[in-house]
Amino acid sequence: MIPFNRPPYTGNEDQYVLASIRSDKISGDGFYSRQCEQWFQAKLPCKKALLTPSCTHALELAALLLELKPGDEVILPSYTFVSTANAFVLRGAVPVFVDIDPATMNINPDAILPAITDKTRAIVVVHYAGGACDMDRIMKIAERHQLSVVEDAAQAMLSTYKGKALGTFGDFGALSFHETKNFTSAGEGGLLIINRESLIDRAEIIREKGTNRSRFFRGMVDKYTWVDVGSSYLPGDVQAAYLWGQLEDADKIAASRMRCWQRYERQLGMLEQEGYADLPRFTSESNHNAHCFYIKLRDPESRAGLITYLKNAGVLSVFHYVPLHSSEAGKKFGRFHGEDRYTTRESERLLRLPLFYSLTDEQIDYISEKVRDFFSSENKKNQ
Numbered sequence: 003m004i005p006f007n008r009p010p011y012t013g014n015e016d017q018y019v020l021a022s023i024r025s026d027k028i029s030g031d032g033f034y035s036r037q038c039e040q041w042f043q044a045k046l047p048c049k050k051a052l053l054t055p056s057c058t059h060a061l062e063l064a065a066l067l068l069e070l071k072p073g074d075e076v077i078l079p080s081y082t083f084v085s086t087a088n089a090f091v092l093r094g095a096v097p098v099f100v101d102i103d104p105a106t107m108n109i110n111p112d113a114i115l116p117a118i119t120d121k122t123r124a125i126v127v128v129h130y131a132g133g134a135c136d137m138d139r140i141m142k143i144a145e146r147h148q149l150s151v152v153e154d155a156a157q158a159m160l161s162t163y164k165g166k167a168l169g170t171f172g173d174f175g176a177l178s179f180h181e182t183k184n185f186t187s188a189g190e191g192g193l194l195i196i197n198r199e200s201l202i203d204r205a206e207i208i209r210e211k212g213t214n215r216s217r218f219f220r221g222m223v224d225k226y227t228w229v230d231v232g233s234s235y236l237p238g239d240v241q242a243a244y245l246w247g248q249l250e251d252a253d254k255i256a257a258s259r260m261r262c263w264q265r266y267e268r269q270l271g272m273l274e275q276e277g278y279a280d281l282p283r284f285t286s287e288s289n290h291n292a293h294c295f296y297i298k299l300r301d302p303e304s305r306a307g308l309i310t311y312l313k314n315a316g317v318l319s320v321f322h323y324v325p326l327h328s329s330e331a332g333k334k335f336g337r338f339h340g341e342d343r344y345t346t347r348e349s350e351r352l353l354r355l356p357l358f359y360s361l362t363d364e365q366i367d368y369i370s371e372k373v374r375d376f377f378s379s380e381n382k383k384n385q
């Protein structure tokens with residue numbers, strides 16, 4: 003069976019994980035955590051990068067820093083993972099879902115403006131499949147209405163918009179190092195990117211249980227104490243050590259994924275040309291990171307047919323997301339503003355094919371052949 007995902011692993015990770023285990027400090031903010039954070043600060047670049055146990059936690063930390071009050075509203079796409087909404091619902095905020103652009107599956111900027119009320123506090127965008135949202139327009143709307151912007155860049159590490167890294171446009175960006183992402187910190191992990199200088203100090207405090215421990219370690223205070231609300235939003239250093247192994251091989255991992263993505267595109271381009279299916283689309287300003295390769299079929303029935311066809315051929319394919327506004331919790335905590343013209347329709351057509359670091363050319367060719375076979379057998383049936 004060709005799995006849908008295999009966690010990225012280059013062999014570089016072992017030495018750092020072992021070194022971390024054998025060191026005297028394996029709790030958070032140790033040697034490897036610092037190495038990783040400095041790497042992001044220089045590479046993206048960004049003002050401050052803080053490792054978190056997951057992207058979910060990074061989003062929660064952002065929501066805490068925005069000081070949202072019950073009843074405040076945040077505007078976000080319905081086509082996203084639950085954490086994009088949950089982080090704000092935990093603060094009592096109301097998620098106001100809006101429609102997507104069917105080409106990119108990203109939030110439609112035209113849908114944001116009519117959803118703004120006097121309770122709106124933030125716009126939360128998701129860079130789906132590592133493709134950039136229209137950040138120029140979104141930042142302009144946010145500025146005009148004095149709204150904060152949070153970028154859920156869970157899938158978008160090292161993607162850019164007009165040459166600038168995703169996650170570095172809004173007040174905050176959040177990355178994921180879950181095992182299904184391009185880079186992983188041993189299964190789970192995340193990063194909060196802080197682009198507003200004035201929020202950095204408080205972010206460090208909230209992340210360290212509401213204490214000024216980070217300032218203490220930097221020698222800025224002579225004892226540390228409880229100074230604010232907080233929680234524990236820092237991962238252990240062994241996880242960071244695993245991630246460090248991957249960051250040292252970042253170019254290799256990124257190139258391998260892009261090779262896979264482009265091979266799929268070459269092998270399956272004819273499906274789009276012949277009108278059988280749509281392939282991923284990105285705007286010309288967006289440089290994507292080959293996070294996922296999907297195809298969009300005619301309807302949910304043909305998608306179910308292809309999933310079964312591939313499964314019988316030994317290939318696992320998956321779909322996501324069930325639009326949040328149609329979920330039990332989405333109905334309870336939030337609302338959809340405007341017309342759901344594309345969110346439900348497009349989400350029901352989308353199917354993701356296996357794409358991971360160690361996927362071989364032969365496997366891609368085999369999967370592509372099976373996908374093409376499915377469409378030609380469907381075509382024959384309909385004749």
Ligand SMILES: Cc1ncc(COP(=O)(O)O)c(C=O)c1O
Nearest residue numbers: 056057058083085156178179180
């Ligand atoms: C758009 C989006 N946001 C947030 C998350 C949550 O990431 P994590 O598992 O690191 O908490 C995911 C996970 O798949 C995601 O796809």
